[in-house]
Amino acid sequence: MLEISNLTHTYGSGPSAHNALDGIDLTVAEGELVCIVGPSGCGKSTLLRSIAGLLRPTGGQVVLNGSPVEQTPDNLAVVFQDYSRSLFPWMSVADNVSLPLRRKAMDKKQRKDAALEALEQVGLESAGAKYPWQLSGGMQQRVSIARALAYRPALLLMDEPFGSVDAQTREELEDLTLRVRGHHNMTIVLITHDIDESVYVGDRVVVLSKAPAGIVGDLRVDLPGPRDQITTREHPDFVHLRAEVGRLVRGMRSQPASASQ
Amino acid sequence: MIGRRLLDSKPLCGALGAAGLFCVLEATGRTGLISPIVFPLASTVLGRAVELATDVDFLLDVVSTLGAWALGLLLTVVIAVPAGFVLGTLPRAESALRPILEFLRPIPSLALIPLALALFSDKFDMKITLIVYAATWPVLMNTLYGLKDVDPLAKETLRSFGFGPLAVLWRVSLPSTAPFVATGVRLASAIALIVAISVELLAGGSDGIGVFLIEVGGSPDAMVYIIATAIWAGVIGLVSDSLFVLAERRIFRWHTARTEVV
């Protein structure tokens, strides 16, 4: 589905140039949910923006479904880290969610229904008529998640999507993410700085190094049964993986027994 | 208690200020500090202003000025907003035209009256042209400024859903710039009124508030007429400005509400 090969990106040039990505190689299969963790400022958003075609990387390429990404590819949705700036303040919440659906063959009623359904999924069914700036930060973030879900993209990119919600909503949204990918067979790339979250949500956890970002670990998450906030998190495999990812993020060498590269 | 609360109301405070000024002016006239022959009594002027409200000649002139004002403002919006969008979205066009704009902008439109007199045979056309010229600047500059203020992430959001550049312009840049355009139009409306009356006054014509001023200039109590007319011009400007502010607040609540929070 998604193949990233030798991706590099340098911001600016000359002495002030900043090397953000350093030869990233990554393949994501269809229907997979890959979590990307890495220290703050390492280049996670840069990687995501290159995948979305919002940024032209200075080297390497991104291939989506067999064709190189030049502009923003079709059938893709992004939940931006800066969710409040990515919502349109002049539109109601419901209009914000249904706007991207204009790209699909849907009439007004279908768009409205799809928007309402998505808002319901994130627990905001009563906020449709409000404006984004009348909502709290966490609610705004849920609106931007609802907007992406309503679009039913083949590839969903999420940049620290649960960063500003309370712990309980965060768990609910993690479970929601797990549910929707089951229903709609979405491929999801989720960026997070939360190590527990990456192991809980992901089929795979890819660990990035400090700037310039390179891949220092790629771990398969094989946890038994459907994931559950309580039982999964106390499972020995979960605890072990979490420690493993933690070590990698901190730049320590992984245990020889692990599946990292 | 009640007096306190009354002073909290801004319009009431303003009215009190105006009444105070009126009393001071009236007193200086009555006490002979300034002879009423040199400068008419405030009450005389106010009385004349009230009379003017039912003076058909004057009202026709007001309507004529307001007509030119409205037409000029409309044309300004039709010209300056698209021009702003073209310049704002095509950086090359902007850098090519910027020096010319910066050169033209400081030229007072009234300084162009002699040129306009030579170019136009029709006084109305000339008036409209000068209004449009002067009113274009605030609208154009605010449109350009508003376009620069559009959040790049808002544009990227729409782009990420696969919308093309025109859709982004229409669905993000335009609504996001609209409040700035509205402020530009409000500033332009004040300028348009000033230019309309000034052109009538300096270049003459068949009707308009400025023409009325020329006509009453010959009468024995010209001063009373002139000040009473000026009061009406001020009232018209104040009312139109307030209406614009009110409309802006209502239509762009999302903009004001947001900037109040930040």
Ligand SMILES: Nc1ncnc2c1ncn2[C@@H]1O[C@H](COP(=O)(O)OP(=O)(O)OP(=O)(O)O)[C@@H](O)[C@H]1O
């Ligand atoms: N437009 C830009 N111009 C120059 N440098 C940039 C630009 N955008 C990002 N950078 C730099 O590139 C590096 C990586 O930025 P990026 O936003 O990808 O990090 P991140 O991993 O997403 O960080 P965070 O966890 O804080 O979201 C940072 O050091 C940042 O300063």
Ligand SMILES: [Mg+2]
């Ligand atoms: Mg980031």
